[in-house]
Amino acid sequence: AGFLGINLVRQLLESGHRVRALDCAPFDHPERDRVESCVGDVRDRDCVDAAMSGVHWVAHCAAALPLYRAEEIHAVDVDGTRIVLESALAHGVQRVVFISSTAVYGIPDHHPLVETDPLQGVGPYGQAKIDAERICxxxxxxxxxxxxxRPKTFVGPERLGVFSMLYEWASEGHGFPILGGGRNRYQLLDVAD
Known part of the structure; x- marks a missing residue:
């Protein structure tokens, strides 16, 4: 699902794995002929069961992002996670990797964050990720x-957003604004990692 899911599919294919992808949209990328695409929603148990049949491992990347309505976030991120895990258990899946988010930590008052830091999600998305982790x-x-x-923001080819402009400026030798004294830290994760 989404940017991470697409790149995970590509990495798995490059590593020689067979891939079945469940997403609300068809897998319409150059690798589509090598992917068994199941179009559906993680909130639909029948659809999830059909996709889960015969699977050994699952990477659960589906999520409604913070810009969605609170009800939608809860339905996808919490209820959908429960359905995925129920189906995985029923089908004898060996492992389900759940993709959460550093949003579970809320607004940090220190860096670096570690796994044992308290969970204090901000807003419906952060709280939904905490609730989904508890289900896990x-x-x-x-x-x-x-x-x-619990990854931070992913960047990479096809998804650089404002960063593409900053990279372009830097590669051309232009300066760009720095907020504060230049000591602000923001963690980004290359999707290939």
């Missing part, structure tokens, strides 16, 4: 292997 914990007690990753 519950499924671990039922025997499902569910590692949770």
């Amino acid at each position: 914990e519950g499924f671990r007690t039922r025997g499902l292997c569910v590692p949770v990753l």
